[in-house]
Amino acid sequence: ALLDAAEYRREVPEVPIVEYPWELIDRNADLIRAEFPLIAQGEGEGTIDSEAHIFGGDRSQVYIGRGAVVHPTVVLDVSEGPIYIGENTIVFPPTRIEGPSFIGNNCWIVGGKIREGCHIGHTCRVGGEVEESIFHSYSNKYHDGFFGHAYVGEWVNIGALTTNSDLKDTYGPVRITIEGRRIEAGLKVGCYIGDNVKTSIGTLIYTGRRIGFASHLHGVVTEDVPSFTIWVKSLGADGDKVELLLESAITTHRRSIGRRKLEQTPEDRELFETLFELTREERERAGVRQGSPTL
Incomplete structure (x- = not known):
């Protein structure tokens, strides 16, 4: 019954066992790449301003959820992997997001450098520089400062x-x-x-x-x-x-x-x-x- 109710399905030949939190960070980028085709159905219904830039690939590598807005001058770099932006999330300028990255619903990305391998849960406020890090939901890093290879x-x-x-x-x-x-x-x-x-x-x-x-x-x-x-x-x-x-x-x-x-x-x-x-x-x-x- 659980399998029948599943929204997404993917065969996993081998399930990795995670013992320490840094292993989650190490695997995060590859997992985002693998999951993107399953969770990103189409291009989404959000808005990318005509003066925002997709670099290193095409629109198929970017998913913008319903109600999400990507402002002018924002750079979405998909040369190393896809970018997922959830529903009602706002990406303010001047922000650069590098794939593979996942940003959940109802977030604000406020002039940040979101480097590769980031997972940001829903209802977060993130600015400054973040690299290969995991932020769970309802957490704030609104201001300047660097977080790298961190689990929050x-x-x-x-x-x-x-x-x-x-x-x-x-x-x-x-x-x-x-x-x-x-x-x-x-x-x-x-x-x-x-x-x-x-x-x-x-x-x-x-x-x-x-x-x-x-x-x-x-x-x-x-x-x-x-x-x-x-x-x-x-x-x-x-x-x-x-x-x-x-x-x-x-x-x-x-x-x-x-x-x-x-x-x-x-x-x-x-x-x-x-x-x-x-x-x-x-x-x-x-x-x-x-x-x-x-x-």
Whole structure:
């Protein structure tokens, strides 16, 4: 019954098993190329202004969903793969999008450089430069700043000029610590950001850092950050890692989804409460203290 109800079908000779998040980034471009013929039926019903430019290929490599608008001077580069733009998404000038890339419904792309291999979920606001990254829905990177080889969860807000590193100065392999083991993740490795994370203006995130659920970042992030943590280590604060109050995290979530005309549910609150308890030991191991950060 599930197969009969499927909207799209494709035979997959071998299903890859993904163990680590950087593997999703590595496979993303090829998956967009493979899925494009299935999800892009025709050219779509959106509008490409006559002064926008398709470079490196033809209109068949671009899908513009119903209600979507691509403004004048926007460049769509399909020389390396197709570009999918979902329904009601607006691409403002001066933006350059390189394929293969997927942009979901109800997004704003605001003067950005969307490099190859990007997947942007629905209802996102994205500007600046983004390369080979995955953004889940309802996340914002509206302002200038670079994100490369990054995995970003839902309801993340990235402050102006926040930038992550995805390459070591030595051009050597990046090693990430998971459950006490050092694992080699490759040469181009960005950051991995959980749902509901917020970064302040000018935040800098070192290569391969992992940021836990609902944490707040300030300054230069040189270490992994546990869930429900306020990171202020580089600012000379009294306490470099401070526990974010559960009620504060829940209130911030309610305010952020309210900006998208959504309401917080009892299940949302239960999720926050459960995750707070599940990650308590993680914060204790990392030396996160309770209280308020003071400069």
